[in-house]
Amino acid sequence: MGGGDSAGRLVRPFTLTGGRTRPSRADFTLITTVTAADPQPQAAPRPQPEHTRILRLCAEPVAVAELAARLDLPVSVIVILLCDLLEAGRITVHPPHPVTRTTPDLDLLQKVRDGLGRL
């Protein structure tokens, strides 16, 4: 997988350690993808109803902006709820593909171009 290497380095440690580091809102951008952990942790506190609604929607990977739109909640509110879920180890988080102007990722650009060509 082309971008696997760079993406892998960006995954914050707490996504793999069940939320032992306190997550912050900065960890969630509009296109950060979240996925419900499967199985769900046994020891975690019982999720609130809003948390449960999120978990249901992210059984498959889903972006933060999509969660906000589908639950009709502001992004800022969704992000707070996601912090709770991450801390409880109930979700994993996949950050967006990093974009820098100084070192453009030609493989990525070519992949986007090919994908658009198929539209």
Added chain:
Amino acid sequence: MAGSDTIARASTGRSAPDTVKILIAGGFGVGKTTMVGSVSEIVPLRTEEPLTMAGLDVDDLDGIEEKRATTVAMDFGRITVSDDLVLYLFGTPGQQRFWFMWNDLALGALGAVVLVDVRRPESSFAAIDFFERRGIPFVIAVNGFHGEHPYPAEDVREALTLPEGVPVLLCDARERESCRDVLVALIDRLIAEAVPAR
């Protein structure tokens, strides 16, 4: 994918795709939402953000009376580029009083499309300035509202006093293929700029 089963990831589902985004900008009513809808694989979704929660930068507000606006609406669409890469298109909030949100939106974007309505190009001046100042690559897409284009692209370029290298395309925001061509032109510009950098 090697090693993915050692990670506490959904054992039933796909692993999370990489995501990237492109902004669709321009003045109010230039066809941003229309363009997003034309190329998106989903019906454009919408988020509403209360202004008090949106990391308000008071300096960017134009007038005191406008602070009464309660939410900023933003719509977006999605294109699955490949099984592990998804492109999101975000229509920027058109009104200038919501500009503080653009900084956030622009962060990590591949680039932008600035839509222009030839009948009132000035409504997109601010968007052009925004991307130019921040060095965010963009293309101009002239939306021909009656499916026709009274001015050739070169005239539009001159009228907008665009820097060299900014592509100008004539498009129809209602047509999928036309919008796709605009996005491809943006990616081609990014590729062209990336090559000599290596």
